[in-house]
Amino acid sequence: MAKLPEVRRERRTPRRRVLRVTRIEELSPTMRRIWLGGDDLEADFSFSPLGASDHIKLVPPDETTGQVVLPPPDGPRPMMRDYTIRRFDAGRTELALDFVLHDHGPAGRWAIxxxxxxxxxxxxxxxxxxxxxxxxxxxxVVDETGLPAAERFLEELPATVGVRVIVLGGSQRALGDSARDAEIIWLEGAEALLKTVGDVPADVFVWAAGEADVMRGLRTYLRDEQQVDRARFSIHGYWRVGHAGSLPREEEG
Structure with a gap:
């Protein structure tokens, strides 16, 4: 029997920063990459290859005062949102976060x-x-909220690994900076997702993130119909229809 893949978990020392926008890239009509820097951004920022779902907590400015107020370590928490760490440029000491542009909350409005x-x-x-x-x-398998992690996988996985990406919704565009030969499929919605997934190879690892109920259906399909071992998938519900804000990153669909 083939050895099962392992996900290595490591603790980090969390830090608190107020950063400023250094530059902005327009990725599509609905997504933008915002680069952040400043004296608070450490040169040894934690950025590990294949840590593709690593995320930070974003604290937008108070919409009344315009001031950024970081929460005390043990005090009440202001409005915060989880964002995937898209890239860290050690040479320029800049951190990149990708934003889906919407006005449903303070983080989205800040990004706009x-x-x-x-x-x-x-x-x-x-x-x-x-x-x-x-x-x-x-x-x-991702929707727009999981695209930053998907792009990191495309850039960081060894060239010997075959990669298939299914994107649910969003504006079609080139993904990542890698010249990797990957199969990328864009679906308008999730209705045809399971049919598109089809039969998966025995030596597969599945990483997925998106709407929680869609992710739950994918997890059930892989586990019950495809008989994929639990060690071979990591599936995350990043948001849920009708629920304001991010879900805990540990929640699985």
């Missing part, structure tokens, strides 16, 4: 209005998950 010099609070990361690189195949 952000310009170079805009400030925001950044906490963490508290831990990392290092996903396996020595498997035959990766299946990655």
């Amino acid at each position: 209005d952000a310009v170079p010099g805009s400030e925001v609070g950044v906490l963490g990361p508290r831990s990392t998950q290092i996903f396996p690189g020595e498997v035959g195949h990766y299946l990655i």
